[in-house]
Amino acid sequence: MPSDNFHVSASEWLDDFAASLQSANLEGVVSSFLPGGWLRDVLIFTWNNRSLDGQDKIRAYLQNTLAAVEIANVKLNDAPGLSPQQSSIHPEWIASGFTFTTAVAIGQGYFHLGKDASGAWKAQIVFMNMTDLKDHEELGPEPGLYGGHTLAWGDVLEERKKKIEENPHVIIVGAGQTGLNIAARFRQMNIPALVIEKNARVGDNWRKRYPTLTLHTPRTHHSFLYQPYPRNWPIFTPRDKLADWMENYAKSQDLVIWTNSRPLPTPAYDFKSKRWSVVIDRNGTHVTLYPAHIVLATGTLGKPRYPDMLNKDVFRGVTFHASEYAGGRPFAGKRVVVIGAGNTSADICQDLVVQGAQSVIMVQRSSTCVMSAKTLAATIFTAWPEGSPPEVADLKFFSWPLLLAKQMLSSREQDFWAADKEMHEGLLKAGLKLNMGSDGSGLASLVAERSGGYWIDVGCAELISAGKINMKQGVEPKSFTEDAIVFNDGSTLPADVVIFATGYDSIRDTAKDTFGEETIECTSHVWGLDEEGELRGCYRPSGHPGLWYGAGDFVNSRFSSKQMALMIKAVELGLVQF
Incomplete structure (x- = not known):
C-alpha cells in the first residue's frame, strides 16, 4: 500500500475514534476495535497500567471511566517515526502515533489497524499513555544563565544538592541503571530525589563483575534517558565502559547520590503524615531522613540463591x-x-x-x-x-x-x-x-x-x-x-x-531484611505477569503507600520511570492516593 494511503486510512479511522472518545460514546469507541482487539492503557482511564483484550472487556473497563477522563484534541502524530506507516508487527496492518489531552494530562498513543471481515479498518491495538500532567511538564533544558548571569553554576548546583539532601521527597535505593534512569526522570519532573548506593562508586555494580562481560543487547536497546551514546560507541557495550558511563551520566544529569550508603532496618511509615522515617548509614554516619516515597531500584534480583x-x-x-x-x-x-x-x-x-x-x-x-x-x-x-x-x-x-x-x-x-x-x-x-x-x-x-x-x-x-x-x-x-x-x-x-x-531470590524477599516482613507482605509480587499480561509490582502501586519497586532492564526503567514519576507527582498534587 502506498504511504499516502496509510495516512488516509489512519486519519479516517482516527477521526471516528476521536469523535467517539470526545463525546464519550462508549459503543462508538468499542466498535472502533476488531472483535479480538486490545486496549493498553497507562494512566489515562485509571491510575494504573492495564491491558484489555476483546470488545467485552474494553467495554466493561471504559463503562465508568470514559466520560470522566474528558479526552480532547485527538490528532495524528506526524513526528518522524510516528506518522502513519506499515505496522512492524504485521505486513497487512497500518500503524501510527497520535496525541490527545485529558482533563488533567497530555497523552500520546500508538495504534495498529487491521481489516475486519467487511474490509473496514479497525484497531487491533490501541495504546494510550500519559506523558505529562498539565502545567507540570518535564523541565527540559535550562537556559544556563543563573541569577541574571550573576551566579556560578557550581554554587547553584551545591545549593540544589543541599536542599535535596536535607529534605528529599523521594529516596531511591540503588544507583544501577534502573536507579539512575529513575533519578534522571524525577529530576526532569521536579521531584527532589536522593539516590542511596551501597558501593563506593556509581557503576561498581558492573565493575565488580567478571572482566570479559559485555552486554548482549546492542547499544540502541540499553541507552539511558536524555543522553545517547556517542556515534562511535561500541555496538555491544563492555563492562568497564558501561560502568564509567554510568558514573559520568550521574554527574552530567546532576543527580544527588550518596555512595557507601544504605538504609538501615527498619524504616517506619507514618500513615498520618504520609512520610517515612528512615535511617541511612552514610559511610558510617547515621542520618535520619523523612521522605514521602522510597523506591527500591536494586533490580529484579535479590540475594544470591544456593541449592541446599x-x-x-x-x-x-x-x-x-x-x-x-x-x-x-x-x-x-x-x-x-x-x-x-x-x-x-x-x-x-x-x-x-x-x-x-x-x-x-x-x-x-x-x-x-x-x-x-x-x-x-x-x-x-x-x-x-x-x-x-x-x-x-x-x-x-x-x-x-x-x-x-x-x-x-x-x-x-x-x-x-x-x-x-x-x-x-x-x-x-x-x-x-x-x-x-x-x-x-x-x-x-x-x-x-x-x-x-x-x-x-x-x-x-x-x-x-x-x-x-x-x-x-x-x-x-x-x-x-x-x-x-x-x-x-x-x-x-x-x-x-x-x-x-x-539465580537469585526475589528483590521482594530480600527487601524484608530491611523493611520487615509486615511491610513487604503488603506489597505485590515483583516481576512476572499478572492476568492481563502486565508486569507485576514494577513502576506501579506496590500495595504499600509510599513504597515502589523499579526493576527490569534498561528499557523498562527508561520508559516506565515516567509512569512512576507521574503517579508520585499526582499524589503530591492531590489527584490520587495509593
Missing part, C-alpha cells in the same frame, strides 16, 4: 556464587564445575576455557532457551533501529500488550529454531536440553516471567560443540566429598572449584 547442599564443610576446594565471579585467571589448571545453564553460566564457562581451566563442566538441571547474539541483535534492531530516538522506539515497543506479543511470537517458534539451527544441533549433540520458552515465544516469555532460564550466546555454544566445555544434564547437586560434587542420581564429578550460577 550436604557436607559443604568437607569439600577441600573452592565454592562460591556466580555473583562473586571476578574472572577465570585464578582457576587456570583447575577442574571447574558450574551449576546452572543460563546466561551467567554460559559467560563464565566461556571465560574459564579462555583463561586455561583444566576442565569446565556445565551442569544443566532442566532445559534452556539459547539464542545467538546475532539473531537477537537482528530482532532488537528491528524494534530499536540505529538513528531512531529511543523515546520513539520505546513508545512503539510498549504499545504491544505482552500477552498479544507472546501469542504472536509463539506462532513463529519454528522460525526461531531455524534461525540458529546449526548452533542448536551442536548443543543437542553435546547433551544440552533446549526449549523455546514455555509457550514457544522464545526469550519473550522467559524474560518477562522468570528473568532467567535462557542464554544469549556469544561463543559458549561453539566451545560446547567442540568439547571444550562438557555437559552434565538432568541432575541436581546434592552433597560434597573432599574432592568431588555428588548429584541426586548418585553420580559424582571431581572438582577443584564449584561455581553456583543458580
Whole structure:
C-alpha cells in the first residue's frame, strides 16, 4: 500500500475514534476495535497500567471511566517515526502515533489497524499513555544563565544538592541503571530525589563483575534517558565502559547520590503524615531522613540463591556464587564445575576455557532457551533501529500488550529454531536440553516471567560443540566429598572449584531484611505477569503507600520511570492516593 494511503486510512479511522472518545460514546469507541482487539492503557482511564483484550472487556473497563477522563484534541502524530506507516508487527496492518489531552494530562498513543471481515479498518491495538500532567511538564533544558548571569553554576548546583539532601521527597535505593534512569526522570519532573548506593562508586555494580562481560543487547536497546551514546560507541557495550558511563551520566544529569550508603532496618511509615522515617548509614554516619516515597531500584534480583547442599564443610576446594565471579585467571589448571545453564553460566564457562581451566563442566538441571547474539541483535534492531530516538522506539515497543506479543511470537517458534539451527544441533549433540520458552515465544516469555532460564550466546555454544566445555544434564547437586560434587542420581564429578550460577531470590524477599516482613507482605509480587499480561509490582502501586519497586532492564526503567514519576507527582498534587 502506498504511504499516502496509510495516512488516509489512519486519519479516517482516527477521526471516528476521536469523535467517539470526545463525546464519550462508549459503543462508538468499542466498535472502533476488531472483535479480538486490545486496549493498553497507562494512566489515562485509571491510575494504573492495564491491558484489555476483546470488545467485552474494553467495554466493561471504559463503562465508568470514559466520560470522566474528558479526552480532547485527538490528532495524528506526524513526528518522524510516528506518522502513519506499515505496522512492524504485521505486513497487512497500518500503524501510527497520535496525541490527545485529558482533563488533567497530555497523552500520546500508538495504534495498529487491521481489516475486519467487511474490509473496514479497525484497531487491533490501541495504546494510550500519559506523558505529562498539565502545567507540570518535564523541565527540559535550562537556559544556563543563573541569577541574571550573576551566579556560578557550581554554587547553584551545591545549593540544589543541599536542599535535596536535607529534605528529599523521594529516596531511591540503588544507583544501577534502573536507579539512575529513575533519578534522571524525577529530576526532569521536579521531584527532589536522593539516590542511596551501597558501593563506593556509581557503576561498581558492573565493575565488580567478571572482566570479559559485555552486554548482549546492542547499544540502541540499553541507552539511558536524555543522553545517547556517542556515534562511535561500541555496538555491544563492555563492562568497564558501561560502568564509567554510568558514573559520568550521574554527574552530567546532576543527580544527588550518596555512595557507601544504605538504609538501615527498619524504616517506619507514618500513615498520618504520609512520610517515612528512615535511617541511612552514610559511610558510617547515621542520618535520619523523612521522605514521602522510597523506591527500591536494586533490580529484579535479590540475594544470591544456593541449592541446599550436604557436607559443604568437607569439600577441600573452592565454592562460591556466580555473583562473586571476578574472572577465570585464578582457576587456570583447575577442574571447574558450574551449576546452572543460563546466561551467567554460559559467560563464565566461556571465560574459564579462555583463561586455561583444566576442565569446565556445565551442569544443566532442566532445559534452556539459547539464542545467538546475532539473531537477537537482528530482532532488537528491528524494534530499536540505529538513528531512531529511543523515546520513539520505546513508545512503539510498549504499545504491544505482552500477552498479544507472546501469542504472536509463539506462532513463529519454528522460525526461531531455524534461525540458529546449526548452533542448536551442536548443543543437542553435546547433551544440552533446549526449549523455546514455555509457550514457544522464545526469550519473550522467559524474560518477562522468570528473568532467567535462557542464554544469549556469544561463543559458549561453539566451545560446547567442540568439547571444550562438557555437559552434565538432568541432575541436581546434592552433597560434597573432599574432592568431588555428588548429584541426586548418585553420580559424582571431581572438582577443584564449584561455581553456583543458580539465580537469585526475589528483590521482594530480600527487601524484608530491611523493611520487615509486615511491610513487604503488603506489597505485590515483583516481576512476572499478572492476568492481563502486565508486569507485576514494577513502576506501579506496590500495595504499600509510599513504597515502589523499579526493576527490569534498561528499557523498562527508561520508559516506565515516567509512569512512576507521574503517579508520585499526582499524589503530591492531590489527584490520587495509593
